[in-house]
Amino acid sequence: MGGTGDSTADRPTLSALLGRTDLGLRLASSPESLPPGALEQDVRWVHSSDLADPTPFLSDGLALLTTGTQFTDESPASFDDYVARLKRRGVVALGFGTEVVREGIPEPLRAACQAHSIPLFEVPYVTPFIAIARANAEAIAALSYARRSWALSAQRAISLAALRPNALGATLTELSRQLGAWVGLFDASGSLTRQHPEAGLSESTMGALSDEVRGVLRRNARAGSSFRIEQTSFSLQTLGRGGRLRGVIAIGGGELDQESRGLVTSVVAMAGLALEQQQNLQRARTQLRAGVLQALRAQNPTLAAKLAREVFGPLPAPPLTIGVTSAGSTAIAPLAEWLELRAEEQQGALFFGRCDDALVLLLGAGGNGAVFADMTELFDVRLGVAEHAHWDDFSTGYEQALLARKRGRDSVSVFSEVSRAGIRAVLDTADARTFARASLAPLRALDERERSELENSLRVWLANNCSYETTARVLRVHRHTVRARIAQAEKVLKRDLSHFGTRAELWAAFEATSDELA
Structure with missing residues (x-):
């Protein structure tokens, strides 16, 4: 991943090892004969052995050094069997020490390495095997130190971002910058609310990612998961408590190492804490919204407008469309969070609040009516709607919306359509x-x-x-x-x-x- 100090030169790769001029190593394989990326494989360790079959004592990602004393049988088949065993064990390269037992590298060994796509390099007589192992160990230690230093620096940057006015947004932006990856925040309904960089993902990738996020939210349990969409790796981390998830942070662009995962964990903790701290404030806002609706039902629009103005802005301008959700739905809480975001987007045109164990929506002139269809599609609710209401007959419109919800058969039932059946429908x-x-x-x-x-x-x-x-x-x-x-x-x-x-x-x-x- 970019932006984390993990450049190729710092990584313990085979090409980095061969590039050490003080070791004098020389690639004996033809670069054209090697598969792509063969020289950029990480070398996890360097080991030396002259056993005919050292594989029981080897591990994956290892570079093996040998002087060739085990090659008593000079037949090509013997060399091929030896290299095939190394390939199956996951050895990434073979180093041959020349001028110790043999002058130069045996041609059958060179051919076997080429046949099995294992890089072969020459170790000159003046370079002890221990020097190669030490050089690789130092590279691993340097990388580990660099990653720890990066993690500390990134943690400081994240902490400073959390002190900014828009703490959550600034923290996610800083996380994206530190990881060099795309970072997105999805709300409780599975809708993307923030992303960095703003260019975002392709439409197809975003669609598949949104489906995955909604599946996580439907399970309603704290979890972390990793998966791939096309060629991009993604990691998901839930926010909030099990049974009451507040959203999901998605990270796309590369695999996360231990330090990166630690940084993400700290951001998840900060985001979760910020959302929990907002809970009390949200309760107060919920009560204030309910008070505005009570004032409207009491035919006191002046008081309602005064209560709403300082916190939520102006109430929607008539003519109003009044919507009432189905009561007692388990989706009321996440729906309210979703509506908070929609109300911010349509400030002055959309207002909502809780009333009689249901949510009431007020959509004014110029508001986007698609919010009604969107909410019934995303949440398990039905909606009754009364159109062309005004402040002086708000209670009538509210009762009409209730009746439309009760008598209608569609996810969004409009009173003017339901009432065509006349009194007989009642x-x-x-x-x-x-x-x-x-x-x-x-x-x-x-x-x-x-x-x-x-x-x-x-x-x-x-x-x-x-x-x-x-x-x-x-x-x-x-x-x-x-x-x-x-x-x-x-x-x-x-x-x-x-x-x-x-x-x-x-x-x-x-x-x-x-x-x-x-």
Whole structure:
């Protein structure tokens, strides 16, 4: 990763070892015959052995030195088997000490190293093997010291950034600069709120990263994870407590070593602490928002505007669109955090607050109405909406939005559309059906017992404006029969059917139970 002092010259790579002029090492392999990056592999250690099979005593990433005393069999197959074993064990290079046992490097060994893509270098007689091992150990120690020094310097820079006014944003920017990597902060809903550098990621990469972040947030448990998108490595660190995650920090651009991970851990701790410290302030803001809504419901828009102005800015200008979320949703808390950011973006055009265990949104003239669709897509909520409301009829608009949420079937239900069904839609409730059945029960009992037609006759009579003649034609009976049935129904129900109120109530009962008619 860039910006961390880990230049190639400081790393214990094979090319850095061969570049030490004081050692006099010479690459015996043809550079063109080696795979890309073969000379830039890290040399974790240098070991010497003249065993015919030293692999049980070797480790990955090691450079092996030998004088060749083990090569008693001069056949090419013997050399090939030896190099193949080194390759399988993960040896990154082979150094041959000349003028000790042999003059020069055996050609079969050179050919075997080329066949198995292992770099071969010559160690002159005047260079002891211990000097090569010491040089590599010093390079490792120097790198370790440089990384520790970088980590201390980076920690100081991060701490200073945390003292700036926009502490969280400044800290993330400094982290990006120190790591030489892209750093992004996602909020509790999985939306990207900050990133550095601003150029950001490609659209496809960002889409895949956002999906991964939302998956982490849905699990709602503290976690760290690493993965790759296309050719870019990413690391995710959650913010907040398990069960109440506040967001995710994403880092992309390279693998993190121990020092880099330590720096990220400190930033995560700072960010988590900053978010927790904001919790009390957020509670106060939540209460103030609720107070603004209570003032509006009490028909006191002047007080509401005064309460809101100093903290949230001006309230939205009418005509208003009022939205009420479904009550008691587990998404209320993260939704409120998401709405805080949207309200900042649309200051003076969008206001929200908690009321009756639900969130109420006020969108004014010029506001972006896409916020309603976005929130229902991101969170498990339904929304009732009332349009064209003003401050003097806010309570009416609020009640309309509540009814739209209750009666609507879509994720966003608008009162003007729900109300087209008329008053009949309100009768389609369990309570209304219970009352309706109780009102009609005497008629149904008599019809079942005596096989009369009182319920149907009364329903048709009401549906035809209480006209005996029209009802008789519909039922295909004599009008006197209709009169007799209505009179009998009146006695059974013990209700005066000459009163409009009684007729309206019975009509409503028939409407509420219309799906129960045979």
